[in-house]
Amino acid sequence: MAAPSNNPPLLEVKNLRVEFPTRRGTLLAVDDVSFDIAPGEVLGVVGESGAGKSLTGNAIIGLLEPPGRIAGGEVRLEGRRIDDLPYEEMRKVRGAKIGAIFQDPLTSLNPLYSVGRQLVETIQTHLPLSAGQARTRALDLLKEVGIPAAESRIDHYPHQFSGGMRQRVVIALALCADPRLIVADEPTTALDVSIQAQIIALLKRLCREHKTAVMLVTHDMGVIAETADRVAVMYAGRIVEIGPVRDVVKHAKHPYTKGLMGSIPSLGIRHDRLTQIDGAMPRLTEIPPGCAFNPRCTERGRRCLGERPDLMAAGATRAACWLHERGGVGTAVTKELADA
Amino acid sequence: MLAFILRRLLQSIAVLLTVGLVAFALFRYVGDPINAMVGQDTSMEERETLREKLGLNDPAPIQFLVFIGNAARGKFGLSYRTSEPVGRMILERVPATLELSICAALFALLVGVPMGVYTGLYPRHWLSQLFQAVSLIGISLPTFLIGILLILIFAVWLRLLPSFGRGETVDLGWWTTNFLTWKGIQALILPSITLGLFQLTLLMRLVRSEMLEVMRTDYIKFARARGLTNRAINFGHALKNTLVPVITVAGLQLGAIIAFAIVTETVFAWPGVGQLFIQSVQFADIPVMAAYLLLIGLLFVLINLTVDLLYFAVDPRLRGQGMARPAGH
Numbered sequence: 184m185a186a187p188s189n190n191p192p193l194l195e196v197k198n199l200r201v202e203f204p205t206r207r208g209t210l211l212a213v214d215d216v217s218f219d220i221a222p223g224e225v226l227g228v229v230g231e232s233g234a235g236k237s238l239t240g241n242a243i244i245g246l247l248e249p250p251g252r253i254a255g256g257e258v259r260l261e262g263r264r265i266d267d268l269p270y271e272e273m274r275k276v277r278g279a280k281i282g283a284i285f286q287d288p289l290t291s292l293n294p295l296y297s298v299g300r301q302l303v304e305t306i307q308t309h310l311p312l313s314a315g316q317a318r319t320r321a322l323d324l325l326k327e328v329g330i331p332a333a334e335s336r337i338d339h340y341p342h343q344f345s346g347g348m349r350q351r352v353v354i355a356l357a358l359c360a361d362p363r364l365i366v367a368d369e370p371t372t373a374l375d376v377s378i379q380a381q382i383i384a385l386l387k388r389l390c391r392e393h394k395t396a397v398m399l400v401t402h403d404m405g406v407i408a409e410t411a412d413r414v415a416v417m418y419a420g421r422i423v424e425i426g427p428v429r430d431v432v433k434h435a436k437h438p439y440t441k442g443l444m445g446s447i448p449s450l451g452i453r454h455d456r457l458t459q460i461d462g463a464m465p466r467l468t469e470i471p472p473g474c475a476f477n478p479r480c481t482e483r484g485r486r487c488l489g490e491r492p493d494l495m496a497a498g499a500t501r502a503a504c505w506l507h508e509r510g511g512v513g514t515a516v517t518k519e520l521a522d523a
Numbered sequence: 524m525l526a527f528i529l530r531r532l533l534q535s536i537a538v539l540l541t542v543g544l545v546a547f548a549l550f551r552y553v554g555d556p557i558n559a560m561v562g563q564d565t566s567m568e569e570r571e572t573l574r575e576k577l578g579l580n581d582p583a584p585i586q587f588l589v590f591i592g593n594a595a596r597g598k599f600g601l602s603y604r605t606s607e608p609v610g611r612m613i614l615e616r617v618p619a620t621l622e623l624s625i626c627a628a629l630f631a632l633l634v635g636v637p638m639g640v641y642t643g644l645y646p647r648h649w650l651s652q653l654f655q656a657v658s659l660i661g662i663s664l665p666t667f668l669i670g671i672l673l674i675l676i677f678a679v680w681l682r683l684l685p686s687f688g689r690g691e692t693v694d695l696g697w698w699t700t701n702f703l704t705w706k707g708i709q710a711l712i713l714p715s716i717t718l719g720l721f722q723l724t725l726l727m728r729l730v731r732s733e734m735l736e737v738m739r740t741d742y743i744k745f746a747r748a749r750g751l752t753n754r755a756i757n758f759g760h761a762l763k764n765t766l767v768p769v770i771t772v773a774g775l776q777l778g779a780i781i782a783f784a785i786v787t788e789t790v791f792a793w794p795g796v797g798q799l800f801i802q803s804v805q806f807a808d809i810p811v812m813a814a815y816l817l818l819i820g821l822l823f824v825l826i827n828l829t830v831d832l833l834y835f836a837v838d839p840r841l842r843g844q845g846m847a848r849p850a851g852h
Contacts, residue, residue, distance in 0.1 A: 278750025290741035305749045340839040
C-alpha cells in the first residue's frame with residue numbers, strides 16, 4: 184500500500200451501511216464500505232450516479248437526509264467515534280474538524296447574507312475570536328482562496344460573484360476553522376471546464392499547505408487522476424477497488440474499473456473507439472445475487488453468480504473480484520446460461 | 524433605487540386618481556345630489572340656482588378636477604346625513620380603526636409567524652398538527668361568527684371583557700387612544716383577535732410552507748455542514764429567506780384588515796370609519812362613502828409602497844440595478 188505516511192489514520196470507516204426505509208422495504212444504499220484516510224491524504228471516490236459515493240460522504244459528516252440512516256458500521260475521526268454522536272456534539276465536529284464542499288456553489292451560499300458575514304459567523308461558531316479578529320481571518324481566507332480585491336469583495340453578496348469565485352468562497356468557508364478533513368462532494372461538477380482546473384489546483388494547494396486530508400467524491404476520473412493519492416471505486420453501494428491512484432488508473436484489477444478507465448478519452452493515444460460498459464448499474468431494488476457487477480461483466484464465471492466477493496489483494500490495489508482469488512471465477516458463463 | 528421609488532410614486536398617484544374617478548362617479552351617477560340636499564317643496568328655479576352655485580352644471584372633467592383638488596386638500600364637503608364636514612367626521616374615527624387594525628395586525632404577526640416557523644421546523648410534532656388543525660378553523664370560520672362566539676364566551680359567560688365599544692379613551696387633541704387606560708386595552712382585545720385571526724392563520728400557513736421549502740435548500744444544508752447552531756440556521760438563515768413572500772402578504776393583509784374592519788366594527792359596535800361607512804351606505808351618504816373609498820385607496824397605496832421598500836432592505840439581489848421584483852403581487 185502506498186499510503187503517504189505511517190501515522191494512524193485520520194478517518195477510519197469500517198463496514199459502513201446506509202439504508203433507506205421505503206414503503207417497499209429497506210434499501211441498502213451503502214453496503215459494508217470500509218476505508219481509511221491518512222492525515223493530509225487525498226482519497227478520491229469515483230462511481231456512477233447512485234453508486235453511494237455521496238451518501239458515504241454525507242454519512243461521514245452526519246448529514247444524511249432522512250429517512251436515510253446509518254444502519255451499521257462505524258466512523259472514527261482521530262480515533263474518536265463520530266457516527267453515533269448526538270446532533271449537538273456532531274455539530275461541533277462539523278466545520279471545526281470536518282469541512283464540507285458541495286456540488287453547486289450557486290446554491291451553497293445564503294443569498295441574503297454577505298460572504299463576509301457568512302465567513303465571520305462560521306469562524307465565530309468554532310473559534311473563540313472577537314468580531315474584529317474573525318473579520319481579519321475571513322479576509323485572510325478570501326485572499327488565500329484567490330479572491331481578487333478581497334477587502335472590497337468581503338462585503339459583497341453571493342450573487343455578485345461568478346460561479347468559480349463562489350466555489351472559492353465555499354472553499355474558504357470549509358477552511359474557516361482549519362479542519363483536519365474536507366469532504367468535497369463533486370466540487371467541480373457544476374463549473375465550466377476552464378474553472379474546474381483552477382478549483383482543483385486551489386484545493387490541492389490548500390490541502391498541501393494546511394495538511395488537510397480530503398475525501399474527494401466525483402464521477403470525473405480526470406479530476407481524481409489529477410488530485411488524489413488513492414482512489415476508491417464504488418459500484419452499487421460497495422467499494423469494488425481501492426488503491427493508489429496510479430495503479431488503479433494504469434493497472435486496474437476489477438473488470439468494472441477497467442471498463443471505467445477504458446471509457447475515458449485521452450489525448451495523444453489514438454483509440455479507434457472508446458470501450459464502453461454494456462448495460463447500466465442495477466437499481467438498489469434489483470441488485471443481483473453474487474457479484475453486483477456480474478450481469479455486465481465480460482469475465483464472469485459461475486462463482487460470480489452465487490458468491491459475493493469482498494475486497495482482496497490484487498497486485499498493488501485491492502479489488503472485490505474472484506479473478507484475484509486462488510479459486511478464480513469458476514467456469515465461464517455464457518450469456519445464454521446466465522439468462523436461463 | 525431612487526428611480527424605482529419615483530416610478531412607484533407615479534404608479535401610486537395613477538392608482539389614487541383611478542380610485543378618485545370611482546368616488547367621483549358615485550356623486551354623479553348615484554342619484555341627484557340636489558335631491559338629497561333640499562326639501563321636497565323647493566322650486567325648480569331654486570334647484571337650478573343651487574346646481575349652478577355648486578358647479579354641477581360644469582362639464583364632467585372640470586368637476587372631476589375640482590373634486591380631486593378638494594380631496595387633495597382634505598375637503599370632501601358636508602355629509603348628507605349629519606351636515607358635518609366629512610373630513611372631520613372621518614378624522615375623528617380614524618384613530619379607532621387604525622388602533623384596532625394595528626393591534627389585529629400585530630397579533631397576527633407576533634403569533635402567526637412563530638407558529639409558522641415552529642410548524643415548518645417540526646412538521647411532525649403533535650403541537651404542529653394541533654396548530655394546523657386550529658388554523659383550519661381560523662381560515663374557514665367567517666369573521667362575524669368568530670366575533671359573536673368570542674363575545675358569547677368572554678363577555679357573556681365569563682364576563683371578563685367588554686362586548687362592545689372602545690371603553691375608555693384618552694383624548695390627545697388630534698388623536699384618541701385606547702392604549703392609555705386599562706379599560707381601553709380590555710376593549711381592544713376581543714375585536715383585535717376577531718379581526719386578526721384570519722390573517723394569523725394565513726400567515727402561519729404561508730410561513731410554514733416557505734419554511735419547509737427553505738429548509739430543503741442547499742445553503743441550509745451547507746450551513747449545517749459548517750456546524751452553525753440550530754438557532755443561527757433556523758432563525759437567521761432560514762427565517763430571513765422566508766421573509767420576502769411574508770412581507771408581501773403581510774402588507775396586503777394589513778390593507779385588508781383596515782378595509783374589512785367594517786365587519787368587526789359592526790359586530791363590536793366599534794366607533795371606527797368602517798362603522799361610519801356602513802351607516803353612510805344605509806343613508807346613501809355619498810360624500811362619506813367617497814371619502815372612505817379614497818382613504819382606503821390611500822392606505823393601500825402607502826402600504827404597498829412600504830412593502831416595496833422593505834424588499835430592498837431584505838433582499839440584496841434587488842439593490843443596485845433595477846432588477847425584476849420578486850413575484851408575489
